[in-house]
Amino acid sequence: MMALIEKKKLLEKISPPLDPLLCSQLLDEFISAEKRFIQRDWEPAELDGGQFCEILARLLYHQDSGTLSQSKGFDECCKYLESDQVKHSIHPRHDAIHLVRVLRTVYKFRSQRGAVHISPTYSPNHMDSKLVIECVRWAMNETLRIFWQGDRDVVAKAIRELLQFDVPCVGVFSDALLVQRTDLSSEEEILVLLHFAGEEGFSRTELGKAARRAPSTVTNALQKLTASNSRQVFQLGNGRYRLTDLGSKRVREHLSSKLLLG
The missing domain is CATH 1.20.120 (Four Helix Bundle (Hemerythrin (Met), subunit A))
Structure with missing residues (x-):
């Protein structure tokens, strides 16, 4: 990753x-x-x-x-x-x-x-x-x-x-990622992980492994974040997911404190 x-x-x-x-x-x-x-x-x-x-x-x-x-x-x-x-x-x-x-x-x-x-x-x-x-x-x-x-x-x-900023709450252990906070909703965790991923984004498989949540939970969160009334996450032509400008704005304005370890 x-x-x-x-x-x-x-x-x-x-x-x-x-x-x-x-x-x-x-x-x-x-x-x-x-x-x-x-x-x-x-x-x-x-x-x-x-x-x-x-x-x-x-x-x-x-x-x-x-x-x-x-x-x-x-x-x-x-x-x-x-x-x-x-x-x-x-x-x-x-x-x-x-x-x-x-x-x-x-x-x-x-x-x-x-x-x-x-x-x-x-x-x-x-x-x-x-x-x-x-x-x-x-x-x-x-x-x-x-x-x-x-x-x-x-x-x-x-x-x-x-122009993006660091994500201290995301730990890298060998080749595995771990969000080291337990107070994030599934949507918030996906947003934090995609912010961490930068322009490359993450595949659905990579998000599932990193989020460590039930597959249905990850799928539901992605559906909400990519929905027409949200548009905070976008699926690229290669199938990978990345933040939109709206997603980045939400991270900056509402989740900045949750990027820290706590």
Whole structure:
């Protein structure tokens, strides 16, 4: 069974040319920022965004200058990338300039915002974190676009799957999947599994094995989710099932807390 694109696979495609240690740190920060945002942990999401910016600035500096530094300051890296007085290796130059502008915005923004609440349930931290995470996603995807080594269709798929988020409640044990929550309805479990499956989707047999429910229960859940009044799951021409945009919306808006282990 295939799941959403994994860190190891991403590293293999962008390192080289990117430094493996910095690249691994970048992906760790990206994944951490995504997880914290899903969990509505607003302030740490902003902090992770700043650390992501620092690491990506060092990666870009290395690619542009040829000099590797694990500790060079964020502003120093950005100034080199912006300078018209030095030789640059990233071409076209506007690729690096666009990235630096976004990184500077995130880095400065998250360090200057206060925690003044506008209501008991909605705060600037929520809104700020949403801005930060969208900028981080864009920067991560742009980095893949520029430095990916291999098939462009594959990088396009990787970028689309990075826009989805991790599914901690789905465990992989050897070749078997297990939803490690016991409070999901059959429909919810199918949605969680198909979110985990990404664009490839799952066959009816794979869903049956992973859901560990009676065959009739899985069939009934799929019928409801694919029905014309739901349309949250779609059956592809090859017989596999995958989430529709409506299905993904339901997962994001109503099941995000249930993707966690609990």
